Each structure stands twice: as structure tokens, then as C-alpha cells.
Amino acid sequence: MMTTHEWLTTQATPLLHQIQQTAFVTGIGTGELTQAQRDYYVAQDHYYIERFTQMWQAMEQQLPPELVARQPKTLGEAGAHATLEPSAAAAQIKPGQHNLDYLAHMEALIAQGDGLTSMLALLPCTESYHLVAKQLGTRVARFQGWIDYYRGPEYQAMTEWCWQVVDHLTTQRAITQSELAGYLRAYEYELLFWEKPMH
Numbered sequence: 416m417m418t419t420h421e422w423l424t425t426q427a428t429p430l431l432h433q434i435q436q437t438a439f440v441t442g443i444g445t446g447e448l449t450q451a452q453r454d455y456y457v458a459q460d461h462y463y464i465e466r467f468t469q470m471w472q473a474m475e476q477q478l479p480p481e482l483v484a485r486q487p488k489t490l491g492e493a494g495a496h497a498t499l500e501p502s503a504a505a506a507q508i509k510p511g512q513h514n515l516d517y518l519a520h521m522e523a524l525i526a527q528g529d530g531l532t533s534m535l536a537l538l539p540c541t542e543s544y545h546l547v548a549k550q551l552g553t554r555v556a557r558f559q560g561w562i563d564y565y566r567g568p569e570y571q572a573m574t575e576w577c578w579q580v581v582d583h584l585t586t587q588r589a590i591t592q593s594e595l596a597g598y599l600r601a602y603e604y605e606l607l608f609w610e611k612p613m614h
């Protein structure tokens with residue numbers, strides 16, 4: 416039988432495939448990304464991660480402490496950004512509307528105060544990066560450090576912890592239609608996040 420998180424992933428598969436085919440993601444694999452594209456992405460993601468970290472902490476408050484206690488540690492994503500070799504120009508780039516909209520989407524769901532709702536809002540972030548990096552695999556590309564961070568054991572353990580939380584909480588109650596919609600909407604924002612640096 417399929418676990419809940421496996422079922423969720425099947426719902427997101429078309430969007431995940433689109434993400435994997437974006438020019439930015441394939442460019443990480445081939446090493447072909449311009450300085451301007453990498454600067455734009457890193458600037459957006461730097462801003463994103465700062466606000467995401469706050470949301471993550473809010474979500475932890477909503478989860479059973481025994482689940483939170485099992486959460487593995489990760490190194491943080493600054494190292495992954497550094498391997499994309501941003502220039503000083505990145506510091507001048509303002510957060511884009513797609514980025515602000517994505518963050519507002521997650522913040523609105525977290526404000527509802529339910530741990531499962533919140534985890535489903537944040538899951539596309541964690542899970543999609545791991546699945547993207549796993550698919551890129553070992554290319555010994557210029558940006559291999561980025562790939563290795565998100566496919567590596569620590570980030571994988573974090574992703575698996577998220578899946579365990581979803582599978583555990585859904586033994587208590589089913590995922591609602593609006594939670595599924597919130598999860599898929601976050602995936603759409605993930606896709607947009609990859610498309611924007613190429614425009």
C-alpha cells in the first residue's frame with residue numbers, strides 16, 4: 416500500500432517534472448548558467464530562506480514535541496548557494512513578486528495553526544529540492560556542490576523526517592482538499608521560482 420507522502424508525491428509529479436525540465440535546473444546539471452541568472456536565483460533564495468526559517472520554527476511549535484525531537488540537523492544552505500558562485504551584484508537584487516507571493520502563501524497557511532496544514536505548505540520546498548538533486552545525480556558538473564548538498568545524507572534525512580511527520584499525522588486524520596490545494600500551489604510557486612531567473 417502507498418503511504419500518504421507517496422500518494423502526495425504522485426499528485427505533484429507533473430509539476431515536479433516541469434521543475435526538472437526548467438532551464439535553470441538543467442543548467443545546474445550542465446554547468447551552463449550565466450552570472451546574471453545565478454545572481455538572481457541566489458538573491459531570491461537568500462531572502463526566501465531567511466523567512467522560510469522563521470516559518471519552519473513556527474511549524475515546529477505546532478507539531479507534537481516527540482516528532483520534533485527526531486528531526487535531524489542540516490548544515491544550512493549557504494554552502495549550496497556559494498557553489499553557484501554569485502557575484503557581489505546579487506546583494507543589490509530585490510525580492511521578486513513571485514518570491515513574496517510564495518512566502519505569503521506559506522505564511523497564510525501556517526497562520527491557521529495546524530501542524531499538518533503547515534507541514535504540507537512547507538513540504539514542496541524540502542521535498543522538491545531533494546528530488547531535483549537526486550535526479551541530477553553525479554555529473555561532476557561545475558555546480559556539483561549544489562547537487563551534493565541537496566542529494567546528500569543530511570538533506571535526505573531531513574526530507575525523510577518531513578515524510579514521516581506527514582505519514583504519522585495522517586494516521587489521526589485525512590488530508591483535506593484545501594490542504595492538498597495548498598501543497599500543490601506551493602509546488603506551482605517552486606516552478607515559478609526556477610523559471611524567473613531565466614527571464
Ligand SMILES: Cc1ncc(CO)c(N)n1
Pocket residue numbers: 460463464492539540541544605608
Ligand atoms: C525556493 C526554494 N525552495 C526550496 C528550497 C530548499 O530549501 C530553497 N532553498 N528555495
